[in-house]
Amino acid sequence: MSNPRPPIIRTFHSLHIFMLILGNRIQHSLENEFVGNYSNHFLSHVPRLLSSKITVLDLSLNNITGLQTEDFKPLPKLRVLKLSHNRIQHLDIRVFKFNQDLQYLDLSHNKLWRILCYPLMNLTYLDLSFNEFEALPICEEFANMSQLDFLGLSATRIQKSDLLPIRHLNLSNILLDLERFYGKKDKLESLPILSTKILQIIFPPNRAFSVQLDMSVSNLRSLELTNINLDDNKCSIFNGFLSKVINNLRFLNLTLYHIETTWKCFVGILQFLWDKPTEYLYIYNLTLVETIESEPFSYYETSLKGLKIELLSVKVYIFSQTSLYRIFSDMNIKMLTLSNTQVLHMLCPSKPSPFQYLDFSNSLFTESLFQDCGNLNLLQTLILQKNKFKQLYKIVQMTEKMESLKHLDLSQNSIRYDGKGNCSWTGSLLVLNLSSNELTDSVFRCLPPNITVLDLHRNSIRSIPKDMSNLETLQELNIAFNFLADLPGCSTFSSLSVLIIRYNSVSRPTTHFFNSCQNIKSLQAGDNPFLCSCELREFSKNIATLSNKMVSGWPHLYKCAFPDSYKGTQLKDFHLSPLSCNLVLLVITIVIIGSVLMIVATFLCIHFDLPWYLRMMFQWTQTRRRARNIPIDKLERTFQFHAFISYSELDSAWVKHELLPNLEDEDIKICLHERNFVPGKSIVENIINCIEKSYKSVFILSPNFVQSEWCHYELYFAHHKLFHEGSDNLILILLEPIPQYSIPARYHKLKALMAQRTYLEWHKEKSKQGLFWANIKAAFNMKLALVKEDNDI
Ligand SMILES: *[C@@H]1O[C@H](CO)[C@@H](O)[C@H](O)[C@H]1NC(C)=O
Numbered sequence: 001m002s003n004p005r006p007p008i009i010r011t012f013h014s015l016h017i018f019m020l021i022l023g024n025r026i027q028h029s030l031e032n033e034f035v036g037n038y039s040n041h042f043l044s045h046v047p048r049l050l051s052s053k054i055t056v057l058d059l060s061l062n063n064i065t066g067l068q069t070e071d072f073k074p075l076p077k078l079r080v081l082k083l084s085h086n087r088i089q090h091l092d093i094r095v096f097k098f099n100q101d102l103q104y105l106d107l108s109h110n111k112l113w114r115i116l117c118y119p120l121m122n123l124t125y126l127d128l129s130f131n132e133f134e135a136l137p138i139c140e141e142f143a144n145m146s147q148l149d150f151l152g153l154s155a156t157r158i159q160k161s162d163l164l165p166i167r168h169l170n171l172s173n174i175l176l177d178l179e180r181f182y183g184k185k186d187k188l189e190s191l192p193i194l195s196t197k198i199l200q201i202i203f204p205p206n207r208a209f210s211v212q213l214d215m216s217v218s219n220l221r222s223l224e225l226t227n228i229n230l231d232d233n234k235c236s237i238f239n240g241f242l243s244k245v246i247n248n249l250r251f252l253n254l255t256l257y258h259i260e261t262t263w264k265c266f267v268g269i270l271q272f273l274w275d276k277p278t279e280y281l282y283i284y285n286l287t288l289v290e291t292i293e294s295e296p297f298s299y300y301e302t303s304l305k306g307l308k309i310e311l312l313s314v315k316v317y318i319f320s321q322t323s324l325y326r327i328f329s330d331m332n333i334k335m336l337t338l339s340n341t342q343v344l345h346m347l348c349p350s351k352p353s354p355f356q357y358l359d360f361s362n363s364l365f366t367e368s369l370f371q372d373c374g375n376l377n378l379l380q381t382l383i384l385q386k387n388k389f390k391q392l393y394k395i396v397q398m399t400e401k402m403e404s405l406k407h408l409d410l411s412q413n414s415i416r417y418d419g420k421g422n423c424s425w426t427g428s429l430l431v432l433n434l435s436s437n438e439l440t441d442s443v444f445r446c447l448p449p450n451i452t453v454l455d456l457h458r459n460s461i462r463s464i465p466k467d468m469s470n471l472e473t474l475q476e477l478n479i480a481f482n483f484l485a486d487l488p489g490c491s492t493f494s495s496l497s498v499l500i501i502r503y504n505s506v507s508r509p510t511t512h513f514f515n516s517c518q519n520i521k522s523l524q525a526g527d528n529p530f531l532c533s534c535e536l537r538e539f540s541k542n543i544a545t546l547s548n549k550m551v552s553g554w555p556h557l558y559k560c561a562f563p564d565s566y567k568g569t570q571l572k573d574f575h576l577s578p579l580s581c582n583l584v585l586l587v588i589t590i591v592i593i594g595s596v597l598m599i600v601a602t603f604l605c606i607h608f609d610l611p612w613y614l615r616m617m618f619q620w621t622q623t624r625r626r627a628r629n630i631p632i633d634k635l636e637r638t639f640q641f642h643a644f645i646s647y648s649e650l651d652s653a654w655v656k657h658e659l660l661p662n663l664e665d666e667d668i669k670i671c672l673h674e675r676n677f678v679p680g681k682s683i684v685e686n687i688i689n690c691i692e693k694s695y696k697s698v699f700i701l702s703p704n705f706v707q708s709e710w711c712h713y714e715l716y717f718a719h720h721k722l723f724h725e726g727s728d729n730l731i732l733i734l735l736e737p738i739p740q741y742s743i744p745a746r747y748h749k750l751k752a753l754m755a756q757r758t759y760l761e762w763h764k765e766k767s768k769q770g771l772f773w774a775n776i777k778a779a780f781n782m783k784l785a786l787v788k789e790d791n792d793i
Pocket residue numbers: 017035037038039040056057058
C-alpha cells in the first residue's frame with residue numbers, strides 16, 4: 001500500500017461544499033456531514049482508518065484495483081462514493097452490504113468486466129459507463145431498485161434480455177457508452193421499451209456509423225448522441241435509428257456532438273427532423289466533407305424552434321456557398337445560431353422570415369451581410385460578436401429595415417466611425433454592444449435614438465463631445481477601458497442609472513457628476529489614476545455617502561496614483577486638513593494668528609515693559625561678555641566693598657547724613673557709584689562694577705526710588721546677580737511706605753520683590769531707629785576679607 005497523504009476532510013452542507021482546506025483536521029458541521037476527499041492521491045487501495053462519520057468519499061483518480069467489504073464496513077453513513085478513473089476490474093456489489101444508505105456510486109472509467117449483484121435499495125445514481133463490460137452490466141436486482149434515477153452503462157453488444165430488469169424503472173437519465181460496440185448486424189432484435197427523460201449514447205469514435213439497434217424509449221425529452229460519422233450510405237441507417245428512438249409525440253431536444261458527414265446527408269437529417277416533434281436541435285462540432293452543392297429542401301411547418309450549430313468546419317473540394325447560405329436563410333424557425341464557423345456571408349431570406357434571434361458570432365461576417373434586406377421584420381436580437389465588421393455607418397444601413405431589432409451585439413470587431421455617412425439608426429434598437437472595437441469620440445454622434453443600454457468598453461474614446469444629441473432614454477453606459485479624463489455629466493443622459501467607467505484616465509473627477517446625475521443607482525469608477533489633491537476630497541466624500549450597493553469596488557479599487565507620496569493609498573484613507581485646501585480659510589487663519597501675536601506682543605510691551613527688560617538684558621550680557629575677556633586671575637570672585645547702595649537722588653540727604661555715617665562707623669565699606677566713579681566708563685558699567693564688587697546690595701525704597709529709572713536698573717542687576725550666584729545679597733530698606741498701586745505696572749520685578757522678601761522699615765521715631773540699625777548691622781555680621789580697592793575691572 002502506498003503511503004497516502006493525510007485525508008482532507010471537508011464539511012458538507014446540503015448542496016454547498018464549503019471549500020475549507022483544513023489540512024489533516026476533521027470538521028464537524030451542523031448536520032454532521034463529512035467529506036473525505038482522497039481524489040488524485042496515488043492510492044492503490046481504499047485507505048483504512050477512515051472516520052466512521054464520513055458520508056461523502058471521493059477516491060477518484062487513483063490506482064485502486066480492487067474493493068473489499070472491510071474497506072467500507074467502517075463507514076455506515078456513506079451516501080456518496082466516487083471511484084471513477086481507477087483500475088478496478090471486478091465489482092461485487094456485496095462489498096457495500098453494510099452501506100445501506102449508499103445513494104451515489106460512480107465507478108465510471110475503470111476496467112470493469114465482471115459484476116456480482118446485491119440489492120442496494122437506496123441507490124439513485126449508479127455509473128458503470130466507460131468500462132470493459134461485454135454485455136450490459138444489468139442484474140436482476142436492479143429491478144427492485146425503484147429509487148434509481150441515473151444509470152450509466154457500457155457494453156460491446158446489447159441483447160434484449162439484458163435490458164429486461166430495468167424495463168419497469170422510470171429513470172431520468174440513461175448514459176449508454178457504446179464506444180467499443182460492434183453489435184450483431186445480421187439479427188436485429190427489438191429491445192424492450194425503456195423509460196427515461198434523457199438518453200445519452202456515445203458511439204464508437206473514428207468509425208462509420210454502424211450501430212443497428214431497434215431501441216425505443218418512452219418519456220424521452222432529450223437525446224444526446226456523440227461521435228456520428230456518416231457518409232451518404234450510412235445516412236439512412238442513422239435516420240432509421242433516430243426514427244425508432246423518437247417514437248413518441250412529445251417535444252424533444254436533440255443534441256449531436258462530433259458529427260462528420262456530407263452536406264447531402266446533413267440536409268437529409270435536417271429534412272428528416274423537420275416534421276418530427278423536435279423543439280431544439282443543438283449540434284456541436286460539425287464537420288462537412290466532400291462537396292457542398294445545391295440540395296432541395298421543403299420548409300414545411302415544423303415544431304423546431306431553434307437550431308444551433310457551434311463549431312462548424314468545412315472540409316470540401318466543391319463549395320457552392322449560395323447553397324449553404326440558402327438552406328439556413330430561408331428556415332422557418334425563430335432562432336438560428338451559427339457560431340464559431342468559417343462562414344462569411346448569409347443571404348437575405350427570400351420571403352418575410354420568422355427569425356427573431358440570429359447569432360452569427362465568432363465567424364467571418366462583414367458589412368455585406370443583410371444589405372438592403374427587408375425580410376427580417378421580426379428580428380429582435382442580432383449577435384455579430386467577434387466578426388470582421390469595420391464601418392459603423394454600413395451597419396446602420398444594414399439594420400435600417402429591421403423594424404423590430406432591439407438588441408444588437410457588435411462587440412469584438414474592428415468597427416470605426418469617421419463621422420461621415422448617414423446615422424439613421426432604427427428607432428426600435430434598445431441595447432447596443434459596441435465593446436472591443438476601434439471607436440473614438442465621434443461614435444457619440446452616431447447612436448440609436450431610443451437606446452437604453454450602451455456598451456462601449458475597450459474602445460479609444462477620449463472625451464464625450466459636448467455637441468452630441470441628447471440620449472434621454474439611456475440608462476446603462478459601460479465605457480470602461482477607454483481614455484476618458486473625467487466622469488460624464490448627465491445633461492445629455494438624463495435617465496442614466498448605471499455607469500461603468502473603470503480603467504480610464506480619470507484623475508480629477510469633477511463633483512458636477514453627482515449634482516447632474518440624480519438617477520444614478522450604480523457606479524463603477526475604480527481603477528482610475530486618481531490625483532489625490534484637494535479637489536478629490538469632495539469626490540471621495542460624495543462616493544462614500546452613496547451606499548455600498550451603488551458603488552461596487554469601494555474602497556479597494558479606488559486608489560491614489562499621484563502624487564507619489566500617496567501612491568497606492570485608498571481614497572477612503574486619503575485626508576487633507578480643510579485648512580490646506582481652502583485659500584480663504586488659510587488667509588483668515590493667518591490674519592487671526594498674526595493679530596493675536598501682535599496683541600500679545602503689545603500687551604507684553606505695555607504691561608511688563610518688555611523693551612526695558614530686553615535692553616537691560618542686552619546691557620548685562622554685553623558687560624558679562626567684556627568681563628569674560630579679562631584674564632582669569634582677575635576674574636577671581638573677590639569683593640572690595642561690603643555693600644553697594646542704590647537710592648534715588650531725592651533721598652541722598654538721608655543716605656549721606658544718616659546711613660553712611662552709621663555704616664562707616666562699623667567699618668562697613670560702601671560703594672557709591674558717584675563716589676567710586678571710574679572715569680571713562682558708562683554709568684551702567686559703573687553701576688554694574690559697583691554691584692559686582694560688593695558683597696551686598698542695599699536698596700533704599702521710597703516713592704522717589706520707584707520713580708527713578710536708574711534705581712530700577714540697579715535693582716534689576718542686583719537681582720540678576722542674586723539668582724546668578726545663588727547668594728542672598730539683597731537688603732531692602734523701606735524709607736517711606738510705598739503704596740502698591742503707585743508702583744508702575746511695568747516695574748513688575750520690584751512688586752514681586754516687595755511681595756516676597758522682608759524689608760527693613762525706617763521709622764521717623766528715634767525709639768525705633770535703634771532696632772533698625774541693629775538689624776542692618778546684623779545683615780553685615782560677617783567677617784569678610786576685602787581686597788584692596790582696585791578700580792580696574
Ligand atoms: C475532491 O477534490 C478535487 C480536487 O482535488 C475536486 O475536483 C473534487 O470535486 C473534490 N471532491 C469532492 C467530493 O469534494
